[in-house]
Amino acid sequence: MMGAVTIGGSAWEGVQSAGMLESEAFARQLELQLDRAYRLAGLILGNATEAEDVVGDALERAWARRAQLHDPDRLQAWLDRIVVNACRDRIRRRARVRMLQLDATADPVGDPDAFGALFSRDELLRLVASLPVDERAVVVLHYWADLTLEDVAGRLGWRTGTVKSRLHRALEELRALMAPTDRREPQ
Amino acid sequence: MTDDLERQLRDRLQHAQLPSAPDRLHARVVQAAVTSPAQRRTSFRGRWLLLPIAALLVIALGAGLLAVGGRPSQLSVTARSGDFRLTLSSAKPVYAMGEQIDVSASVEYTGPDDYAQVSAEQSGLVYFSVQQLDGSFSIPGGGSLLLRCSTQTLFKGSPFTQPLGQALSYPGHLLSTGTYRITATASFGSTDCYKPIDLGTSLVIRVGRSAASPSPTRADVQPSVALQVNPGPCGDPTNAVWASGGGLTVAQSGDVVLVALVVPMVDVTEVFPWSDVTSSDATVLRPIPMCAGVPSVFSLPVRYSAFEAVAPGTAWLSAPLSPDWQPPAPAASGTDLGPIRFEVDVTASATPAPTPTPTPTPKFVTPGPTPWPSNACGGFHLKVVNEETASITVTINDSYTETVDGGTSQTIVEWLPPNKPLMPWTVVVTGAAGTQIGSAYMTGPVDQKIIVSGGQMEYGPYDIRTEGCD
Numbered sequence: 001m002m003g004a005v006t007i008g009g010s011a012w013e014g015v016q017s018a019g020m021l022e023s024e025a026f027a028r029q030l031e032l033q034l035d036r037a038y039r040l041a042g043l044i045l046g047n048a049t050e051a052e053d054v055v056g057d058a059l060e061r062a063w064a065r066r067a068q069l070h071d072p073d074r075l076q077a078w079l080d081r082i083v084v085n086a087c088r089d090r091i092r093r094r095a096r097v098r099m100l101q102l103d104a105t106a107d108p109v110g111d112p113d114a115f116g117a118l119f120s121r122d123e124l125l126r127l128v129a130s131l132p133v134d135e136r137a138v139v140v141l142h143y144w145a146d147l148t149l150e151d152v153a154g155r156l157g158w159r160t161g162t163v164k165s166r167l168h169r170a171l172e173e174l175r176a177l178m179a180p181t182d183r184r185e186p187q
Numbered sequence: 188m189t190d191d192l193e194r195q196l197r198d199r200l201q202h203a204q205l206p207s208a209p210d211r212l213h214a215r216v217v218q219a220a221v222t223s224p225a226q227r228r229t230s231f232r233g234r235w236l237l238l239p240i241a242a243l244l245v246i247a248l249g250a251g252l253l254a255v256g257g258r259p260s261q262l263s264v265t266a267r268s269g270d271f272r273l274t275l276s277s278a279k280p281v282y283a284m285g286e287q288i289d290v291s292a293s294v295e296y297t298g299p300d301d302y303a304q305v306s307a308e309q310s311g312l313v314y315f316s317v318q319q320l321d322g323s324f325s326i327p328g329g330g331s332l333l334l335r336c337s338t339q340t341l342f343k344g345s346p347f348t349q350p351l352g353q354a355l356s357y358p359g360h361l362l363s364t365g366t367y368r369i370t371a372t373a374s375f376g377s378t379d380c381y382k383p384i385d386l387g388t389s390l391v392i393r394v395g396r397s398a399a400s401p402s403p404t405r406a407d408v409q410p411s412v413a414l415q416v417n418p419g420p421c422g423d424p425t426n427a428v429w430a431s432g433g434g435l436t437v438a439q440s441g442d443v444v445l446v447a448l449v450v451p452m453v454d455v456t457e458v459f460p461w462s463d464v465t466s467s468d469a470t471v472l473r474p475i476p477m478c479a480g481v482p483s484v485f486s487l488p489v490r491y492s493a494f495e496a497v498a499p500g501t502a503w504l505s506a507p508l509s510p511d512w513q514p515p516a517p518a519a520s521g522t523d524l525g526p527i528r529f530e531v532d533v534t535a536s537a538t539p540a541p542t543p544t545p546t547p548t549p550k551f552v553t554p555g556p557t558p559w560p561s562n563a564c565g566g567f568h569l570k571v572v573n574e575e576t577a578s579i580t581v582t583i584n585d586s587y588t589e590t591v592d593g594g595t596s597q598t599i600v601e602w603l604p605p606n607k608p609l610m611p612w613t614v615v616v617t618g619a620a621g622t623q624i625g626s627a628y629m630t631g632p633v634d635q636k637i638i639v640s641g642g643q644m645e646y647g648p649y650d651i652r653t654e655g656c657d
Binding site for chain 1: 192193195196197199200201203204205206207208209211212213584585587
């Protein structure tokens with residue numbers, strides 16, 4: 001029964017009022033979005049542990065507010081927005097408490113942080129990680145998720161003009177950060 | 188150039204080898220599907236941005252330290268929230284160089300039942316951080332989050348105790364000569380790993396130079412002064428720069444400069460050593476009231492003052508020794524306490540006040556170009572007072588934020604030092620049945636208060652200086 005449930009249209013609506021089936025169907029659809037949500041959070045936060053934590057938060061938020069999702073086709077956009085908001089919450093929290101993965105401290109030869117390793121290998125991504133979180137979110141959604149600025153605005157709940165200005169500012173900042181390197185290494 | 192940068196961004200991001208979501212997250216989805224929505228919603232209470240420190244009740248302030256001339260044998264500071272108590276203890280206030288630091292924190296259930304079940308991450312209920320007050324040594328606080336959610340039972344009268352050394356695993360559990368603030372933070376939930384309960388408290392210990400004689404001298408323990416620009420909620424000087432006086436601080440017009448005077452351990456008496464801090468030029472740096480209820484999370488006496496940088500210029504902040512203060516014992520060595528004097532250079536504000544963004548009705552109008560922050564507590568505060576009998580739900584920018592029970596209030600704070608809070612906020616309040624009671628648009632920086640009563644919602648400025656930071 002659960003396997004027959006699809007995200008679109010009447011099939012989804014058909015299970016919305018069916019108690020546990022609604023939960024199962026929603027859980028199934030959430031699972032399909034997990035990798036994307038985790039990668040989105042990882043690219044914004046640059047840390048796998050925090051990304052996992054944030055996506056966990058986002059799942060809980062999504063679960064608590066699932067009745068607000070009237071159009072199942074918009075699940076991805078809806079979840080994107082929740083994930084980005086959760087990332088912003090996490091960044092705020094960072095200002096107060098620095099999270100330290102104690103297990104990693106105790107065992108430095110353990111699994112490396114996949115996002116951290118990626119950012120340490122790639123100078124450009126590292127610069128992206130240094131941007132303010134809102135600019136980072138715009139860059140990731142526009143260039144990684146390949147969303148139009150209008151779609152980015154829809155996900156973030158901003159006006160398109162706001163997205164444009166933040167993207168412009170992000171690119172300016174990236175250019176400024178890259179400038180010394182450019183001078184040292186002429187093309 | 189832009190095209191090239193954009194191409195690079197697209198290329199690097201889209202071709203990056205990104206990991207898949209770990210199995211733990213998949214398990215959480217399944218777990219969510221079999222857990223009642225009401226239970227999960229409850230678990231979010233207080234999760235967003237809370238005031239853990241402001242909510243604390245510090246019931247013991249360095250027990251024994253205030254005894255004139257006495258040598259305290261143990262430091263113990265306790266914070267309480269609801270039915271839980273966090274106690275941070277040190278076997279002694281002063282350690283010899285090379286001596287193991289015997290500090291531990293315990294979480295205890297004090298409620299009416301025989302036990303309480305709490306859930307936290309695998310790494311334990313308590314996190315520690317260590318900050319040297321007279322140097323740069325620092326171990327940041329934190330813990331592994333949600334690596335594995337585990338449930339523990341706290342029996343009444345049997346606290347869960349976590350030693351500092353075991354928690355941090357720093358080499359040999361040793362600290363070099365200096366004065367250190369050790370902070371313990373406990374975060375746990377009553378139903379799952381979300382954390383409706385946050386507790387935190389700090390104490391100060393000293394590591395003396397002499398291994399043979401750990402007794403502190405004045406040379407060991409210099410007076411501590413912290414100046415901080417735009418402090419956190421309720422003057423929490425977590426990120427303050429500590430010095431022994433004579434320093435130069437640069438602030439911008441509109442900044443709030445917090446001064447914290449901390450009495451050195453050997454000079455603790457019943458009389459605070461310094462008189463009030465004054466500004467040499469109130470047109471540059473004017474005194475402003477501190478928010479009420481600043482928590483004393485130190486195990487040493489501390490006194491806060493706050494000043495607002497009004498206009499570019501230079502002003503001195505100074506505090507003479509109080510004429511009533513006498514040293515507790517003849518000076519063993521070193522220098523006596525002296526007056527405090529700090530120079531503050533105020534520069535013009537580089538950042539203009541945020542411009543309100545046009546929004547849907549109802550539009551919330553913030554009066555005047557008030558600079559950030561508008562209060563000595565830092566950040567932006569929204570107090571929600573629910574005078575109804577049923578609970579209400581607060582959503583900020585479409586993100587579930589808080590449930591406020593009937594007859595209670597909650598304060599939501601946004602604090603992002605050194606950056607300004609992320610505004611604006613579109614705040615929506617809904618009743619227990621899910622119907623919207625009202626909404627407000629807030630741009631800051633003036634703190635706001637929402638009052639829900641009789642099915643109606645009112646909102647307006649919140650004077651945190653008189654009502655306190657909690």
